[in-house]
Amino acid sequence: MTKQIKILMVDDERRFRETTQKILSKKGFETILAESGEDALEKIVQNPDIVILDIKMPGMDGLAVLDHIKTLAPETEVIIMTGHGDMDLAVEALNHEATDFIKKPISRSALDAALHRAKERLNAGKPHVSVAEYRQEDDLRVIHILGNINAGAEEALMAAYAQAGSEDSVQLLLSFNENTSINGAGIAVLIQLLAQSKKKKQKVAISGISENFHEIFRMVGITRFAMVFTDKADARAYLAEEV
Numbered sequence: 001m002t003k004q005i006k007i008l009m010v011d012d013e014r015r016f017r018e019t020t021q022k023i024l025s026k027k028g029f030e031t032i033l034a035e036s037g038e039d040a041l042e043k044i045v046q047n048p049d050i051v052i053l054d055i056k057m058p059g060m061d062g063l064a065v066l067d068h069i070k071t072l073a074p075e076t077e078v079i080i081m082t083g084h085g086d087m088d089l090a091v092e093a094l095n096h097e098a099t100d101f102i103k104k105p106i107s108r109s110a111l112d113a114a115l116h117r118a119k120e121r122l123n124a125g126k127p128h129v130s131v132a133e134y135r136q137e138d139d140l141r142v143i144h145i146l147g148n149i150n151a152g153a154e155e156a157l158m159a160a161y162a163q164a165g166s167e168d169s170v171q172l173l174l175s176f177n178e179n180t181s182i183n184g185a186g187i188a189v190l191i192q193l194l195a196q197s198k199k200k201k202q203k204v205a206i207s208g209i210s211e212n213f214h215e216i217f218r219m220v221g222i223t224r225f226a227m228v229f230t231d232k233a234d235a236r237a238y239l240a241e242e243v
Contacts (some may be wrong), residue, residue, distance in 0.1 A: 005119065006030045008048035010040040010065070011081070012057045020052075023111070037065035044069055050077045050118050054104075055089050063096055070097045077118040081106065087219050090212075095184035099148065101212055113210060120179040132156045134163035140239060141165060142173045145208075149186030161193050171239045172197065175232055176208035187220055194225035207235035 007029045011017050017033050024031045032048060034040040037060030040053070051069055055062035066078055080093045080101045090101045100117055102110045131147035141164045149157065164172055174190075182190070197204050204226040209217065217228055229235040 004028065004030050005050065005122070006032065006046070006048045008032045008034060008040060008043055008046070008051045010034040010037070010051065010057075011054040012036060020106075023108070027115070029115075036060065037062065040065055041068050041072075044072050044076075047073065048076060049122055050079065050115070052079045052081065053098075054081045055086065055093055056083065063093060066093060066096045066098055077121055079114050079118060087216065091184055091187075091216060091220070094182070094216075097183065099181040100210075103212070110212075117179045117181075117210070121181075132160040134160040140173055140236060141170060142175050145174060145176045145180055147177075148180060149182040149190065151185035151189070153186055154189045154192075157189055157193060161196070170200070170202045172202055172204045173232075173235055173239060174204065174206045174226070175235075176206065178208055178210070180209070182213060187216070187222070191220070191222060191225070194222065198225050203239060205229060205235035205238050207232040 007024055009017055009020055009024070009031055012035055014035070017035070021031045021033060032043050032046055034043050036057060040051070053062060053065060062080070066080065069076060069078060077100070078098045080090065080098045081104050082090045082101055083104055093101060099121065100114045102114050131145065131149060131153045133144045133146065135142050135144060143157070143160045143164055145157070147153065164170070194204060206217070206226050206228045207230070209228065209230070211230070214228055214230070217223055222228070227235070227238055229238065
């Protein structure tokens with residue numbers, strides 16, 4: 001029998017909590033509600049699989065709540081909710097080990113996508129395989145990024161890049177698994193790799209990241225080094241174009 005996934009929903013707006021609970025219940029999730037950070041930390045003992053956490057609430061700071069949750073239950077998937085002008089906060093939350101974020105007001109499609117990624121990470125279990133693997137696909141050099149990219153991923157990612165070759169003018173695809181998350185330290189590692197590629201005049205494309213992370217990549221300047229695509233086929237077509 002498949003275990004029912006339990007979600008802790010943390011938001012100070014009662015109507016929003018209750019509306020979201022109805023949506024989650026229809027999707028088959030067991031939902032616990034918390035109205036504040038302090039309330040969330042009392043209810044974390046109920047062992048939710050996923051926490052959906054508003055980053056801005058009265059009382060206890062959302063980042064502090066996130067830190068406590070990851071200390072008490074490090075395997076818990078934490079999805080933060082941010083406002084449209086809070087992308088800096090989203091990046092900071094990723095540095096505090098949040099694995100995803102969605103923007104308020106929340107669309108059904110964004111919520112569904114974030115929950116799908118969280119469920120896939122839960123189903124995949126914990127470690128495991130290398131976070132990055134190099135493969136040759138026809139005439140294209142591809143680095144498959146399979147796990148969460150953080151400071152600990154640097155060795156595997158740079159090793160895969162070395163396998164891909166350091167020649168000038170190489171065409172390289174960084175293909176992200178759809179469930180991959182990347183924090184601030186991981187972004188720094190990725191920029192390090194892409195900066196090397198730029199010096200070598202390599203043509204690089206990135207595929208497979210979520211819309212939210214695409215926005216973060218634009219914000220931190222990754223799109224200065226590589227074209228970013230949702231679909232792998234589009235990335236391959238771009239790399240195949242004549243320079």
